[in-house]
Amino acid sequence: MKYDNAIPIYLQVIRVIERDIVTGRLAPGDKLPSARDLALVHGINPNTAARVYRELEQSGVCFTRRGLGTFVTEDEGRIRALHEEMADDIVSRFVSEIMEIGMTREETISLLEKRIESCSKAEN
Amino acid sequence: MKYDNAIPIYLQVIRVIERDIVTGRLAPGDKLPSARDLALVHGINPNTAARVYRELEQSGVCFTRRGLGTFVTEDEGRIRALHEEMADDIVSRFVSEIMEIGMTREETISLLEKRIESCSKAEN
Amino acid sequence: MKYDNAIPIYLQVIRVIERDIVTGRLAPGDKLPSARDLALVHGINPNTAARVYRELEQSGVCFTRRGLGTFVTEDEGRIRALHEEMADDIVSRFVSEIMEIGMTREETISLLEKRIESCSKAEN
Amino acid sequence: MKYDNAIPIYLQVIRVIERDIVTGRLAPGDKLPSARDLALVHGINPNTAARVYRELEQSGVCFTRRGLGTFVTEDEGRIRALHEEMADDIVSRFVSEIMEIGMTREETISLLEKRIESCSKAEN
DNA sequence: GTGGTCTAGACCACT
DNA sequence: GTGGTCTAGACCACC
Numbered sequence: 001m002k003y004d005n006a007i008p009i010y011l012q013v014i015r016v017i018e019r020d021i022v023t024g025r026l027a028p029g030d031k032l033p034s035a036r037d038l039a040l041v042h043g044i045n046p047n048t049a050a051r052v053y054r055e056l057e058q059s060g061v062c063f064t065r066r067g068l069g070t071f072v073t074e075d076e077g078r079i080r081a082l083h084e085e086m087a088d089d090i091v092s093r094f095v096s097e098i099m100e101i102g103m104t105r106e107e108t109i110s111l112l113e114k115r116i117e118s119c120s121k122a123e124n
Numbered sequence: 125m126k127y128d129n130a131i132p133i134y135l136q137v138i139r140v141i142e143r144d145i146v147t148g149r150l151a152p153g154d155k156l157p158s159a160r161d162l163a164l165v166h167g168i169n170p171n172t173a174a175r176v177y178r179e180l181e182q183s184g185v186c187f188t189r190r191g192l193g194t195f196v197t198e199d200e201g202r203i204r205a206l207h208e209e210m211a212d213d214i215v216s217r218f219v220s221e222i223m224e225i226g227m228t229r230e231e232t233i234s235l236l237e238k239r240i241e242s243c244s245k246a247e248n
Numbered sequence: 249m250k251y252d253n254a255i256p257i258y259l260q261v262i263r264v265i266e267r268d269i270v271t272g273r274l275a276p277g278d279k280l281p282s283a284r285d286l287a288l289v290h291g292i293n294p295n296t297a298a299r300v301y302r303e304l305e306q307s308g309v310c311f312t313r314r315g316l317g318t319f320v321t322e323d324e325g326r327i328r329a330l331h332e333e334m335a336d337d338i339v340s341r342f343v344s345e346i347m348e349i350g351m352t353r354e355e356t357i358s359l360l361e362k363r364i365e366s367c368s369k370a371e372n
Numbered sequence: 373m374k375y376d377n378a379i380p381i382y383l384q385v386i387r388v389i390e391r392d393i394v395t396g397r398l399a400p401g402d403k404l405p406s407a408r409d410l411a412l413v414h415g416i417n418p419n420t421a422a423r424v425y426r427e428l429e430q431s432g433v434c435f436t437r438r439g440l441g442t443f444v445t446e447d448e449g450r451i452r453a454l455h456e457e458m459a460d461d462i463v464s465r466f467v468s469e470i471m472e473i474g475m476t477r478e479e480t481i482s483l484l485e486k487r488i489e490s491c492s493k494a495e496n
Numbered sequence: 497g498t499g500g501t502c503t504a505g506a507c508c509a510c511t
Numbered sequence: 512g513t514g515g516t517c518t519a520g521a522c523c524a525c526c
Contacts, residue, residue: 113229190515338466348395
């Protein structure tokens with residue numbers, strides 16, 4: 001059994017940015033903060049911030065213009081795909097956890113609908 | 125940014141045992157391994173193992189007999205309640221994650237049903 | 249014959265703190281000494297002191313803020329409930345002891361009132 | 373803070389015998405088991421059993437005839453006094469505990485009467 | 497500084 | 512053998 005399950009900071013920051021893109025808080029082509037600002041905002045090391053952008057660029061979610069900065073991709077298909085990847089991840093994790101404790105499909109759906117309803121009400 | 129996602133070992137072990145109880149791999153009244161054996165099996169310290177059983181007892185999931193060992197509760201209502209707690213936890217985490225990326229209720233249900241179906245097929 | 253009447257240190261310390269809360273010497277929201285200080289004051293191991301606070305938190309009598317310390321609960325209902333629990337414990341122990349030596353209800357009440365009176369006078 | 377509050381075995385056994393005398397389960401003049409039998413019954417050391425009788429004799433509750441055994445005192449006044457001592461002990465401990473947590477006389481009496489009632493019912 | 501967690505090893509009572 | 516308790520000392524994240 002291992003104790004150190006900590007998720008690396010750079011992955012956490014990547015998720016935050018991807019979430020902002022996927023929900024539209026960041027639009028295609030939007031400029032992202034400089035690596036240095038990103039480091040300040042999240043209280044992380046500038047090297048870590050740079051790594052965040054490097055990985056985001058590698059997966060096609062962002063692109064970089066030397067001397068200008070880093071931007072959200074303008075490829076809306078890529079963004080839709082990203083949305084789908086994230087949804088799939090969440091759903092597949094959920095399904096494996098819920099089946100692990102022996103819930104039937106009907107119980108799961110019913111419980112889920114109750115939950116969504118109460119959340120929706122809480123927002124109003 | 126928080127860097128404290130590590131889940132304590134004793135909680136991880138508690139979850140494993142609770143899962144085994146909830147799925148019936150451990151029946152009401154079953155004897156659990158001695159604290160020392162639990163420590164060996166999971167490669168943890170006997171003290172940590174003792175803590176696992178102490179917490180499980182405090183939450184009414186197990187009970188203890190000095191000199192005899194630790195056993196799964198015989199209160200089946202408590203086990204049903206445990207099942208419900210675990211399901212609620214999983215579902216609520218799922219809902220908050222899925223809403224965070226802006227999925228509607230319909231999209232979620234549809235994606236979910238597809239996933240469950242493919243999992244069910246995989247089992248057959 | 250049992251030779252195990254020893255009350256664990258951590259329970260003794262818990263009682264002292266609970267008594268101070270119930271009598272108002274510790275008010276809701278008051279900060280308790282740090283686990284390390286508690287250990288020094290009572291001449292116990294820091295780990296034992298930590299256990300005291302862990303148990304007090306688990307029973308809802310205290311709450312804990314990482315890096316800040318441990319505090320008396322602000323839920324006055326919980327404190328009233330604690331008072332009641334302690335009173336019930338004392339009374340039930342008393343009743344079983346007094347019935348064990350074959351005292352009638354009237355004898356008990358009469359003896360008790362005499363005693364309370366003399367105590368009250370002693371206080372004035 | 374000290375951990376070892378264990379009550380010595382010989383005192384525990386003394387209490388048991390005194391209780392039996394005071395409730396009439398042992399009548400004045402009754403023969404008590406031999407020290408050796410007492411040791412067997414309670415699972416204690418014969419020396420400890422001997423000490424029990426030594427102390428009971430010293431306080432006038434029992435008397436010993438060489439070669440015959442140990443007997444309950446025939447002095448009924450001593451037995452009544454013993455009863456009173458035990459009642460006083462229990463009551464005084466109770467009063468100090470109950471005042472320590474700030475209970476008024478009325479609360480105490482009321483709680484007590486409820487308790488005695490429910491105990492009496494339980495016996496019927 | 498605070499609490500949270502873990503390891504290592506000891507002694508005890510009870511079965 | 513079992514669990515229950517305690518000590519001693521370590522490292523970590525958080526404020």
